Amino acid sequence: MSYLDAIHAHYEELTKSEKKVADFIVSSGEKVLHQTLLDIKKATMVGDATIVRFCQKLGYSGFSDLKIDIAKEGFHHSKTTNTSFINTVENHLVSAIQETSKLADESKLEIAAALINQAKHIYIFGVGSSGITAVDMESRFLRGGLQARAITDPHYQAMNASLCTENDLIIAFSLTGKTQDIYDALSVAKENKTKIIVISNYILSPIAQLGDVVIQTAIEEYLLNGGSLTGKVSQIFAMDLLITYYEKTYGVDELNMREKIARSIINKQI
Known part of the structure; x- marks a missing residue:
């Protein structure tokens, strides 16, 4: 039985407050996956106990258990398609670029590029799949002649953030904008007046709120497809x-820099 079927089957057994939660879950669909218990409370004006009782009446142990079931249903639907799996993968990746392109804001790129140009030190934060993207960005910067340091360990992020100054810059990756480790480190950096560029889906997310500028990505990351390639493509x-934009605005001789890098590694091939 799907979560929607469970809500329908037990709806008449719910209290008035529990029905508020049920109505919200039904109307929100998979958006619930990006919401916390606090978000549900604010939206429905009910208490924690009401939400837990609602979940238990549907046969779930709690709110997290319900979210897992919603995620499983969404994951199943995404896999059941008549389209060739090759075309499906292609469409997802192409869509990731197209949707991210629609959100591109040149005025924000201008602000972010200026922060990069002014920074004494640049650090790139990310964990999990976003940590891999942070390392990719370090490499991309290096090939353009700019040294930056990717930090993917939460402890080192916190330590480096504590030593950052107003002359430094942190670029933070988080698709959801709710990654606890990144948020904690950026909060420390913010106290030191460190400049922050956030690359995330949601401009109103907790992490985005700490940024001096937010560059938006477009691919949502669900519970069961965390670290998906489409999300990474959007970030890249x-x-x-x-x-x-930075290289073109500040006259970086990209060809010359790439030649230097190429010469340094040309003899590394067998």
Whole structure:
């Protein structure tokens, strides 16, 4: 039985307050996956106990258990399509670039590029799949002649953030904008007046609120497809837009820099 079927089957057994939660869940659909218990409370004006009782009446142990079931249903639907799996993968990746491109804001790229140009030190934060993107960005910067340091360990992020100054810059990756480790480190950096560029889906997310400027990505990350390639493609496209804008705006001789890098590694091939 799907979560929607469970809500329908037990709806008449719910109290008035519990029905508020049920109505909200039904109307929100998979958007619930990006919401916390606090978000549900604010939207429905009910208490924690009401939400837990609602979930238990549907047969779930709690709110997290309900979210997992919603995620499983969404994951199943995404896999059941008549389209060739090759075309499906292609469409997802192409869509990731197209949707991110629609959100590109040149005025924000201008602000972010200026922060990069003014920074004494640049650090790139990310964990999990976003941590891999942070390392990709370090490499992309290096090939353009700019040294930056990707930090993917939460402890080192916190330590480096504590030593950052107003002359430094942190670029933070988080698709959801709710990654606890990134938020904690950026909060420390913010107290030191460190400049922050956030690359994330949501401009109103907690992490985005800490940024001096937000470069938006477009691919939502659900519970069961965390670290998806489409999300990474969206991040890499946004990253490349930013670095390309920086190089063009500040006269970086990209060809010369790439030649230097190429010469340094040309003898590394067998």
